[in-house]
Amino acid sequence: MESSVDRIGDPWGSRVPHGRHQRWRARVDTFLTDGVEPDMVQDWVRAASILHSDGDAMDIAVIDGRMAGVRGRADDRVNRGRLGPKDLYGWQANASPDRLTRPLVREGGRLVESDWETAMGRVTARSRALLDDRGPGSIGFYTSGQLFLEEYYTLAVLARAGIGTNHLDGNTRLCTATAAEALKESFGCDGQPGSYDDIDHADVIALFGHNIAETQPVQWMRILDRLAGTDPPRLLCVDPRPTRVAREAAVHLAPRAGTNVALLNALLHEIIRTGRVDHAYVGAHTVGYEELAARVRDCTPRWASGICDVPAARIGEAAELLGTADRLLSTVLQGVYQSHQATAAAVQVNNLHLVLGMLGRPGAGVLQMNGQPTAQNTRECGANGDLPGFRNWQNDAHVADLAAVWNVEPDAIPHYAPPTHAMQMFRYAEQGSIRMLWISGTNPAVSLPDLARIRSILGQERLFVVVQDLFLTETARYADVVLPAATWGEKTGTFTNADRTVHLSEKAVEPPGEARPDLRIFLDYAARMDFRDKDGGPLLPWYDPESAFEAWKRCSAGRPCDYTGLTYDKLRRVGGIQWPVNEAAPDGTDRLYTDGIDWARPDVCETYGKDLVTGASDGVVEYRSLNPDGKAMIKAAGYVPAHEEPNSKYPFQLTTGRTLYHFHTRTKTGRVPQLNEAAPDVWVEIGEADAAARGLAEGDLVEVRSPRGALRGRLRVTGLRPGLLFVPFHYGYWDTPGGSGPGNGPASGRGSESGKGSGPDGGSGPDGDTPGRAANETTITDWDPASKQPLFKTGTAALTLVERGDGRQAPAPTTTASAPADGTGTRVRPTAGGPAAHASQIRSSAWDPSGGER
Amino acid sequence: MNGVQLALHTLHRGERHLATELAAVADRHRDEHEVHHVAHDIAGWSREHVRRLAEAGAGHGLDLEGPPDDGSSHGGTDGVLAALRHNVSELMGHRLDPGLLLLRDLRDLHVAAAHNSVHWEMLAQVAQATRNSGLVDLTASCHPQTLRQMRWTNTMIKNVSPQVLTSL
Secondary structure, three states, X not given: OXXXXXXXXXXXXXXXXXXXXXXXXXXXXXXXXXXXXXXXXXXXXXXXOOOOOOOOEEEEEEEOOEEEEEEEOOOOOOOOOOOOHHHHHHHHHHHOOOOOOOOEEEEOOEEEEOOHHHHHHHHHHHHHHHHHHOOHHHEEEEEOOOOOHHHHHHHHHHHHHHHOOOOEEEHHHHOOHHHHHHHHHHHOOOOOOOOOOHHHHOOEEEEEOOOHHHHOHHXXXXXXXXXXXXXXXXXXXXXXOOOHHHHHOOEEXXXXXXXXXXXXXXXXXXXXXXXXXXHHXXXXXXXXXXXXXXXXXXXXXXXXXHHHOOOHHHHHHHHHHHHOOOOEEEEEOHHHHOOOOHHHHHHHHHHHHHHHOOXXXXXXXXXXXXXXXXXXHHHHHOOOOOEHHHEOOOOHHHHHHHHHHHOOOHHHOOOOOOOOOHHHHHHHHHHOOXXXXXXXXXXXXXXXXXXXXXXXXXXXXXXXXXXXXXXXXXXXXXXXXXXXXXXXXXXXXXXXXOOOEEEEEOOOOOOOXXXXXXXXXXXXXXXXXXOEOOOOOEOOOOOOHHHHHHHHHHHHOOOOOOOOOXXXXXXXHHOOEEOOOOOOOOOOOOOOOEOEOOOOOOOOOOOOOEOOOOOOEOOHHHHHHHOOOOOEEOOOOOOOOOOOOOOOOOOEEEEEEOOOOOOOOOOOHHHOHHHHHHOOOOEEEEEHHHHHHOOOOOOOEEEEEOOOOEEEEEEEEEOOOOOEEEEEOOOOOOOOOOOOOOOOOOOOEOOOOOOOOOOOOOOOOOOOOOOOOOHHHOOOOOEOOOOXXXXXXXXXXXXXXXXXXXXXXXXXXXXOOOOOOHHHOOOOOOOOOOHHHEEEEEOOHHHOOOOOEO | OOHHHHHHHHHHHHHHHHHHHHHHHHHHOOOOXXXXXXXXXXXXXXXXXXXXXXXXXXXXXXXXXXXXXXXXXXXXXXXXXXXXXXXHHXXXXXXXXXXXXXXXXXXXXXXXXXXXXXXXXXXXXHHHHOOOHHHHHHHHHHHHHHHHHHHHHHHHHHHHHHXXXXXX
């Protein structure tokens, strides 16, 4: 049964209802370029989504060496053929006419086209000079959440053992650092406990700060399919915005920003008070329960109600929902991770599951989510502030083991302190102790907090900036050397989604011009720098994706993220497989902690833990005394007020976030017509009462100002909670009038002969002609002390009217959490993609397994 | 002054000093964002200790001051002093490497917290010896926070000093 659906206007497509404990049935989504029919496709090349963390498996359609569309893979465990809007349309960005096709180098203050020999020569010359003059601590690497596993691992080896610097982190610091830290704090080690399959089995699904409808739309389809089937789950939604999840929820709590710990402590209080604790589980598998019980003894719903501005009765209902669940699945994302007390709050969600004994069984699990597609791999490979293979930097045996894998002396791997996190690297660059920053696949000039500060850091004459990307991003305009990179579909490699599912994504077409895969760039650098192991052999003896994968397998052996049972061939044969995959689990592992806690013993754990308020590291002695037998750790945390509270000058709380149709700083999605037109420019969301009190309406042009800076956008009046403003963080400056929009070709830098310290040129930030557009003009520099994740959801702001809308409307989608409030009295044009966005949906029972039951 | 009074008095002075210094360091290192925010947060612990020590002191014949200002007000004498401190630190910052200044401040905070920790230990001991359950409870609830202040300063020193001292 085939149908054609506008998947911009109807992002989640049609329902295939399924009942509890039944296998989710397939629906195959396909989008092909206008005029192309499936039988015209010459080759279907295996891949998985690179525009969110869901890991949707798909095939890329190829005709005459060019991409012509995509099709979901019906046989894959993650998506069963379904694709989200970004999956369906996003691939078109690869063929944008303004892709970088040649290296650029800065000459006389301007970026000019060059060649690989010149560009890499400059990078290696500067590296050598800095190593000689200032040592390895003067070089830092800031990478992405969108490269492949093989690339992160290669970067981790060359940075940590080649250069010998402690300064390597990913922009996954902004999206997934708290997920990792919360898992480490509770279970001693990173590793997602649950599985997406738990959605099929749970009777209660609790989503904490997780707008899954927009961040992982395919898993939202799965929840919608269950809601349409027999014995549907009940949802708890904690989110200040009126998300699609909130609309479907049995209980929706919309707390003040920055109060998650207070709310969670009240939920724990109620669960303990009403006698729902599974004391047998707690006794067998955990330590720390008594301290938690003491900590939350006074955290009544009434107490939390005063802090969170949520009715106490609703908190009681939420606790009842959680406490009476037969199988509880909880998911957590940026509403927790990017908010005040991030790790402390995420850990309390783990605590809910530990005290209820809701772990390791179908439907009973925790999903501490990731934001970016390959965030999991930065964590595993040691490119996100950890040592590779979840090794403990404080454990000399782990470091010696890693040194043996790399055939280097242990002291060649910096482990005198935790690997430097991204925000600290930028601070070192600001102070001048880091003099070279190599930025791969990320755009800090739009995505980091307090952009005026970030621009001033990147613009320093003394800082040598290397940017490796697809496009001349806002960040690339500050570079001394720009390296054109190949991307998804133009290179081969593996990556792993938020539920530990590993996919192989293969090369379908050639990269444009001279653009090269990131792996090749890193290996070229390693060869030019002549990095050696302790016997004089090459430190990185691998030469292509598959040999890099084999090298990584040796590094992962015996660790929680064990890949030793995987090969490229097996990934081609089977599709997505969940790690660990080894001799004991050749078909992968659907859930961790099915039989107690595996990786928390003092000799195997990834961390000895941190103080959730101060971030102070504990040592092995404290850890051994707290947790000698390696159980799960129930860590209590008290509520601490946010560092910035509204006042008369800045009366609103301000939260930033994302929309379904865009990814990160829109470098790809902003160049895709269907996605861009669904959300073409920045907007500002406000609640109905706040808008009415200020006489503001849909479409009014407003300025949002904070102590850091300001931006302008048109207003959308929604069901947002009172006292809060929301601004999407995706929008930067490359497509503003002063910037270099699509099709304009590479801009030529700053137009000044005096070097890059002379102020921004068009396209990198606001100027006389371009008012602030990026949400991060306003955000505060503050991070969670435990996870070091920057906080984008707890600043304050003032709102002023710039110009009446006069019938114009905000460029915000109507299909999502940005939908206009029912009572605003304005007629807002619904979001639609039209014929250009029509995708096919096919339901066929041929894909379903016999029986349908599991 | 008996031994309990001596211990309370000494500890009160030490916690008051630490509360002031944490606020000053938070103010002086606004560009070291983690130090700024966390120092401000845990200054609150010392202010709370001062308040509770003053309460305990009242029950033991001592008249101890309340906690110092939290350093966030912008008016009054404390505000002026804070501004003065800020200017002095800016001037010093130009002469002294900011990384070294940070290490010096973290070291001084660590020593001040250690100083208090030793006195909490003494107070706990004398409280037990005199079977003073009120003071036993006080030390049991406050001393762990002092130890956390020490662990934080030690962690920050450990994390920051390699970069500061290799880049001079």
